[in-house]
Amino acid sequence: MVEVLLWGSLAESAEGQRKVAVEAATLRELLDGLGERFPGLRPELERGVSVSIDGRVYNDSWFTPIRPDSEVVLLKRLKGG
Amino acid sequence: MALDDTKKARVFKVVGTRPDRPDGIDKVTGRARFGADMVAPGMLTGRVLRSPHAHARIVRIDTSKAEALAGVKAVVTRADFGAVPDHVADILDNCMAGDKALYDGHAVAAVAASSAAVARKALKLIEVEYEVLPHVTDVDAAMQPGAPVLHEGRQQETVPEGLSPNVIARSEFGHGDIEAGLKQADRVIERTYRTAATHQGYIEPHACLATMSSDGQGDLWVCTQGHYMVRNTCAAILGIEQGQLRVTASEIGGGFGGKTTVFLEPVALMLARKSGRPVKMVMSRSEVLRATGPTSSTSIDVKIGMTKDGKITAGFAELRYQGGAYPGSPVDMGAMSGFAPYDLENVKTVGWDVVTNRPKAAAYRAPGAPMAAFAIESAIDEAAKGFGLDPLEVRLMNGADEGTKSSYGPTYPAIGLKATLEAAKSHPHWTAPLGENQGRGVACGFWFNFGGDTCVSLNITPDGTVTVSEGNPDIGGSRASMTMMAAEELGIPYDQVRTIIADTGALGQNDVTDGSRVTFAVGLATIKAAQAAKQEMCRRAAMVWGIDEEAVEWENGAARPAGPNAGKFPPMTIKEIAAVASNTGGPIAGHHEVMAEGAGVSFATHMVDVEVDPDTGATKILRYTVFQDAGKAVHPSYVEGQFQGGAVQGIGWALNEEYIYGEDGILQNAGFLDYRIPVASDLPMIDTVILEIPNPGHPYGVRGVGETSIVPPLAAIANAVSAAAGVRMTQLPMSPPRVLAAIQGKATA
Numbered sequence: 001m002v003e004v005l006l007w008g009s010l011a012e013s014a015e016g017q018r019k020v021a022v023e024a025a026t027l028r029e030l031l032d033g034l035g036e037r038f039p040g041l042r043p044e045l046e047r048g049v050s051v052s053i054d055g056r057v058y059n060d061s062w063f064t065p066i067r068p069d070s071e072v073v074l075l076k077r078l079k080g081g
Numbered sequence: 082m083a084l085d086d087t088k089k090a091r092v093f094k095v096v097g098t099r100p101d102r103p104d105g106i107d108k109v110t111g112r113a114r115f116g117a118d119m120v121a122p123g124m125l126t127g128r129v130l131r132s133p134h135a136h137a138r139i140v141r142i143d144t145s146k147a148e149a150l151a152g153v154k155a156v157v158t159r160a161d162f163g164a165v166p167d168h169v170a171d172i173l174d175n176c177m178a179g180d181k182a183l184y185d186g187h188a189v190a191a192v193a194a195s196s197a198a199v200a201r202k203a204l205k206l207i208e209v210e211y212e213v214l215p216h217v218t219d220v221d222a223a224m225q226p227g228a229p230v231l232h233e234g235r236q237q238e239t240v241p242e243g244l245s246p247n248v249i250a251r252s253e254f255g256h257g258d259i260e261a262g263l264k265q266a267d268r269v270i271e272r273t274y275r276t277a278a279t280h281q282g283y284i285e286p287h288a289c290l291a292t293m294s295s296d297g298q299g300d301l302w303v304c305t306q307g308h309y310m311v312r313n314t315c316a317a318i319l320g321i322e323q324g325q326l327r328v329t330a331s332e333i334g335g336g337f338g339g340k341t342t343v344f345l346e347p348v349a350l351m352l353a354r355k356s357g358r359p360v361k362m363v364m365s366r367s368e369v370l371r372a373t374g375p376t377s378s379t380s381i382d383v384k385i386g387m388t389k390d391g392k393i394t395a396g397f398a399e400l401r402y403q404g405g406a407y408p409g410s411p412v413d414m415g416a417m418s419g420f421a422p423y424d425l426e427n428v429k430t431v432g433w434d435v436v437t438n439r440p441k442a443a444a445y446r447a448p449g450a451p452m453a454a455f456a457i458e459s460a461i462d463e464a465a466k467g468f469g470l471d472p473l474e475v476r477l478m479n480g481a482d483e484g485t486k487s488s489y490g491p492t493y494p495a496i497g498l499k500a501t502l503e504a505a506k507s508h509p510h511w512t513a514p515l516g517e518n519q520g521r522g523v524a525c526g527f528w529f530n531f532g533g534d535t536c537v538s539l540n541i542t543p544d545g546t547v548t549v550s551e552g553n554p555d556i557g558g559s560r561a562s563m564t565m566m567a568a569e570e571l572g573i574p575y576d577q578v579r580t581i582i583a584d585t586g587a588l589g590q591n592d593v594t595d596g597s598r599v600t601f602a603v604g605l606a607t608i609k610a611a612q613a614a615k616q617e618m619c620r621r622a623a624m625v626w627g628i629d630e631e632a633v634e635w636e637n638g639a640a641r642p643a644g645p646n647a648g649k650f651p652p653m654t655i656k657e658i659a660a661v662a663s664n665t666g667g668p669i670a671g672h673h674e675v676m677a678e679g680a681g682v683s684f685a686t687h688m689v690d691v692e693v694d695p696d697t698g699a700t701k702i703l704r705y706t707v708f709q710d711a712g713k714a715v716h717p718s719y720v721e722g723q724f725q726g727g728a729v730q731g732i733g734w735a736l737n738e739e740y741i742y743g744e745d746g747i748l749q750n751a752g753f754l755d756y757r758i759p760v761a762s763d764l765p766m767i768d769t770v771i772l773e774i775p776n777p778g779h780p781y782g783v784r785g786v787g788e789t790s791i792v793p794p795l796a797a798i799a800n801a802v803s804a805a806a807g808v809r810m811t812q813l814p815m816s817p818p819r820v821l822a823a824i825q826g827k828a829t830a
Contacts, residue, residue: 005490008253008429009239043238052491056778057529058678073490076252076413080531080596080788081338081444 002030002066005073006041013040027051028062030072048077095569096781099718103560103579104332113332116288116304117363124290125154125193127352127362128200129345130207131372132182132189135216135438135746136229139182139189139209146206147192152199155356156207157191157348162318169317171407175441176318176347182211183231183406184438185747186371193352193360216438216746220403221380223247223437231436235408247436249408254416254489255429259384262395262427266386270464274456276795276813277739278378278403281445282730282758285334286364287373291349295357299326299350304333306340306554307593312585318347319354326350329584330554337730338444341593344373370751374443375740377402377410381456387464391475395427396420396488398457402434402449405441410434411449414529418792419453420488421527422498422684423479428488438746444595447528447788451731451795455813458524458796463809472523472800473511476686477502480525497710497774498525498684504708504770505686519692519703520804526685526792530785531596532677536588537606539567539614541669545656547571549610550583551603552591557787558719559599563607565715566781570611572638573655589674597785600715601776602677608780614671621665622653679778680785685709687728687793693805698821700736700802706768712776712784724790725767731794733759735802739814 001021011018015038022037024030030051035042051058052073058064059078066072107113144156159177178187190207194200215229222228228245237250263269289303299321305311308330316323333340345362352360364373379402386395398419404410416432430453465475480502481487483495505511505523515521538550549567553559560580567578592598615635622640623630632647633640639652662669690704707724714720737757741749750756775782795813803809806820808827 007490008255009251013238040238055491055494056679057491057531059531059533059676061676061678064678071492075490076417078414078417078529078531078596079411079444079448080529080598081341081446081448 014038027064050075050078100575116331119290119302121359124359126197127360130190130204132187136214137211141210143208147203152195155193218742250434252432257427263386265394267389270460271384274381276379276452278375279738280375281337281339283335288363290361291353292359293354301328306336327586337446367751376445379452383460385460391470393479399431403437405439407441414449415453417489418450419457422525424485446791450792455795462800500772501686501708510706520801522797522800524793524796528789530680531598532602532680533592534590535602535606536674537610538672539610545659547578549580552588553594562715597787606673609673610671681776683789687797691801698817708770710772713782721769724769727790735798
């Protein structure tokens with residue numbers, strides 16, 4: 001299981017939980033797992049998110065491995081100028 | 082040949098030096114070709130008819146008289162575009178209005194004609210019947226329940242019930258308990274700050290030249306930050322396959338985020354399709370200001386609690402950003418970045434994305450972050466000074482470090498914030514004396530930095546020189562940086578490598594030149610492409626020598642036997658290997674394609690001295706120093722240029738620049754005479770200090786540097802002006818009338 005920290009307003013869509021546990025070994029499994037377990041998160045996931053894994057931010061690499069003890073933070077989709 | 086690029090302590094030979102820029106001669110002699118410089122046989126001139134109203138329903142458009150005018154070859158309205166995929170629907174609507182004109186300057190029709198004069202005459206012959214609607218341009222007014230509504234049904238599920246449909250989204254970030262933190266404070270600063278919309282101010286207007294042949298293939302020459310984005314977006318809007326549209330990026334006269342979307346390009350292609358002729362379109366400065374993307378104007382509440390010894394016990398900010406006529410202001414980025422420089426137990430930010438009758442906001446260098454930093458860094462400054470504390474020491478005491486849980490969630494790896502603060506503290510600027518009516522300000526800033534889809538192809542020519550093909554327009558010196566990294570990796574001189582920007586037909590997908598991503602991501606791909614070429618050259622040398630390729634290594638631009646057991650052969654240089662490439666298997670190249678992740682965040686501290694004229698309210702920048710972490714500075718002169726450019730744009734944002742709308746919702750200052758960006762005579766030399774805390778996610782330790790430098794200036798200058806004027810400034814720009822009014826208000830208070 002991987003523990004995922006959700007940003008504040010997402011917690012309301014995840015039964016009020018700021019931290020949720022998801023069975024996932026990759027980024028794709030993580031995002032799929034979150035959407036399945038918390039349907040309220042799906043609109044935000046579909047709009048696009050970024051994920052910080054151990055302090056490094058990932059956007060699209062589905063098969064980025066996630067260790068069970070990794071720090072995982074779901075972020076708003078990051079974009080620059 | 083074994084390659085390990087991540088663990089070695091590297092001594093650089095080319096990276097870190099300051100060679101001449103490869104585009105220098107072209108730029109100073111006028112040979113460089115920008116967006117408006119391309120011509121084609123039979124080319125037509127395209128022009129756009131724009132709404133004179135801030136908000137109006139388009140009842141009817143009659144183009145018949147324009148179409149009948151001699152010399153007019155095509156007229157386009159929204160009716161010419163079919164249904165488009167959702168992800169480009171707002172983009173198309175911004176390029177060509179549908180049912181409603183949503184802001185002053187919104188495109189409603191376009192013509193292609195044999196000359197500019199005919200095109201202008203044709204625009205006057207297009208009859209548009211408008212039903213003028215109430216409008217709103219202020220972010221706070223747009224959030225009110227009774228405000229004029231731009232769109233129905235666009236509100237996200239994140240917005241509580243009862244708010245105006247103009248409120249598109251709400252987001253919240255942070256951790257801890259704000260109220261508990263505030264109770265621990267000896268002093269709480271609570272203020273509202275406002276910033277004006279500002280434009281990126283790039284000198285080159287938008288321009289393109291489009292052709293669409295009868296077989297459906299198109300070509301586009303365009304000034305853009307991302308020609309692959311232009312290809313993909315235009316193909317979706319025009320309903321053609323991406324492979325049928327080839328886009329070539331011109332040289333670019335500035336972008337700063339403002340050229341990360343399309344405005345003219347789909348219209349030019351549609352005019353070309355309808356007319357069967359090449360169509361060139363060039364915006365005027367007025368069009369650039371009225372109809373391209375400035376940044377958001379904002380309204381921000383901040384509450385900060387601090388103990389008397391300077392510890393920040395709680396930080397709260399509520400940020401309201403209007404993003405113009407369509408959803409997507411950068412408020413999330415502001416809400417995530419504002420407190421990012423600090424290690425806080427209790428921190429919370431709330432962001433509101435709001436639409437108004439203004440042009441759609443585009444990215445502007447660290448989009449969303451400078452405004453948040455202005456508000457938060459101003460409040461920290463005020464709290465620190467209220468206790469008579471040194472504002473640098475307070476920032477050091479509360480500064481984030483490796484292991485800090487950031488305000489937006491992740492725990493930081495090694496970061497450089499405190500290094501910038503320590504460098505500022507020990508710099509002579511910090512202790513230099515100040516005179517009457519002068520003040521000094523400091524502020525910190527943070528930016529995320531990005532990677533993204535990237536392709537590089539590196540080709541060894543028959544004479545052993547090297548061509549690097551990359552897919553990102555050179556907006557900040559990337560050709561020099563890629564050339565240097567390729568030369569470094571190959572062990573050859575800088576002048577033996579040339580980097581070109583390839584068109585969309587030559588490489589796979591490349592993300593836009595934004596997010597400070599290019600030196601990081603394209604640099605990474607360039608290094609990997611060079612490594613692939615080295616590996617192949619070692620293999621060729623091994624063939625020539627008749628030894629195993631694992632017994633060959635690359636050093637100083639040549640293949641060499643890896644040790645005494647490999648055999649005694651003189652090194653084969655890159656030129657010698659290239660000369661026999663046809664005999665050893667054919668041309669030699671290396672390439673690398675990657676979704677680059679792992680861009681390292683970056684921090685900066687800015688220090689500025691100002692003098693405020695108490696009689697006029699005018700502010701003069703006396704001295705300015707930038708301290709920023711660059712990871713590894715590949716070409717330090719370009720890094721310094723990025724630092725200086727960010728500071729200068731911040732000076733304009735802080736002191737003068739603003740979109741001014743009349744009661745009628747019409748932009749009042751759509752030109753550089755009335756929209757005043759800084760000029761050389763406004764500025765001192767911007768001093769720079771480069772810190773190098775390597776990014777572990779890049780082989781050379783590179784971090785992005787292009788955006789962080791615009792994050793602190795608004796706050797640093799506000800803190801300096803407030804000190805000089807003796808009154809806290811909470812609204813930008815701090816133009817002379819506003820500062821004078823604040824001084825006079827203080828005198829009468």
